Amino acid sequence: MRVHTEFRGWRDAAVEALYGPGGFYTGQAPGDHFRTSVHASPLFARAVAELLRRVDEALGRPDGLECVDMGAGRGELLTGLLAAVPEELAKRLRPVAVERAERPAGLDARIEWAEALPGHRTVRGLLFANEWLDNVPLDVAEVDSEGALRYVLTDRSGAERLGGRLDADDAAWLARWWPPEPEPGARAEIGEPRDTAWAAAVETLAAGVAVAVDYGHERADRPPFATLTGFRDGREVRPVADGTCDLTAHVALDACAAAVPGPALLRSQREALHTLGVRGTRPPLSLAADDPARYVRELAAAGEAAELTEQGGLGDFGWLVCPVETHDPLA
Numbered sequence: 001m002r003v004h005t006e007f008r009g010w011r012d013a014a015v016e017a018l019y020g021p022g023g024f025y026t027g028q029a030p031g032d033h034f035r036t037s038v039h040a041s042p043l044f045a046r047a048v049a050e051l052l053r054r055v056d057e058a059l060g061r062p063d064g065l066e067c068v069d070m071g072a073g074r075g076e077l078l079t080g081l082l083a084a085v086p087e088e089l090a091k092r093l094r095p096v097a098v099e100r101a102e103r104p105a106g107l108d109a110r111i112e113w114a115e116a117l118p119g120h121r122t123v124r125g126l127l128f129a130n131e132w133l134d135n136v137p138l139d140v141a142e143v144d145s146e147g148a149l150r151y152v153l154t155d156r157s158g159a160e161r162l163g164g165r166l167d168a169d170d171a172a173w174l175a176r177w178w179p180p181e182p183e184p185g186a187r188a189e190i191g192e193p194r195d196t197a198w199a200a201a202v203e204t205l206a207a208g209v210a211v212a213v214d215y216g217h218e219r220a221d222r223p224p225f226a227t228l229t230g231f232r233d234g235r236e237v238r239p240v241a242d243g244t245c246d247l248t249a250h251v252a253l254d255a256c257a258a259a260v261p262g263p264a265l266l267r268s269q270r271e272a273l274h275t276l277g278v279r280g281t282r283p284p285l286s287l288a289a290d291d292p293a294r295y296v297r298e299l300a301a302a303g304e305a306a307e308l309t310e311q312g313g314l315g316d317f318g319w320l321v322c323p324v325e326t327h328d329p330l331a
């Protein structure tokens with residue numbers, strides 16, 4: 001990676017730090033640094049498999065069905081999904097992992113590996129983006145001492161300073177989506193790149209459903225000092241655009257929803273997974289005496305389901321569901 005010592009906006013800095021040569025997502029295994037719902041339990045992949053099955057039924061069980069995993073990491077979700085779907089569906093399925101890193105060794109040969117989105121209106125099936133939008137780089141703005149919004153600039157060491165005033169488009173986005181905050185030092189993240197990225201992802205569907213799963217917020221509860229942060233070795237750290245840590249910020253999911261011309265429905269992960277059959281219900285104690293091995297398995301599954309749906313944790317993630325030429329599979 002080239003060494004940059006000059007100050008740049010956070011969006012430009014993060015693009016190179018995350019996706020440039022030797023960047024965090026191109027040169028490292030993200031699963032070594034943070035844990036998503038996919039890593040928390042195989043129940044998550046099974047739930048996505050059930051979602052895919054419902055989409056398949058709604059589309060009339062076509063000969064060719066696709067499942068596109070945006071920001072696929074090392075292919076963990078599609079690997080778990082292929083193990084969970086019925087054999088008949090698996091034979092018709094074309095699983096596609098979209099990820100800028102190189103294809104990992106030993107990945108199931110049925111999984112296609114791509115660096116970019118599929119073509120416009122070419123996908124029939126499910127597009128699933130788990131914790132993808134939070135890694136779409138964006139700029140950060142701060143209110144200066146005179147009450148004006150300025151870009152926050154950073155260098156490779158993580159140092160920051162204020163740059164120029166916002167351009168008209170970025171100022172208009174904040175005026176619509178971020179509540180006014182006149183106090184000097186207040187910050188906001190300009191989410192327009194994520195709106196654009198999500199709209200482009202949905203537009204790959206000829207028919208089916210696009211789902212974005214992420215930690216986020218809506219206009220009424222935007223945090224006054226923004227959310228940009230870093231993760232390294234399983235710990236939250238100061239965000240530094242040097243390629244050694246993840247750079248992430250909460251997603252304005254309501255803005256992403258408004259960027260899509262068709263239906264866009266927001267739910268919590270807790271609600272979505274309950275609908276797909278994932279519940280943290282403990283098995284009856286009587287089962288411990290009748291079938292101890294089964295009791296242990298079901299107790300472990302209940303614990304994993306509870307983590308995936310926990311209020312104050314993964315259960316609070318947002319699910320943005322966008323049906324295209326079909327109905328809502330979670331209705």
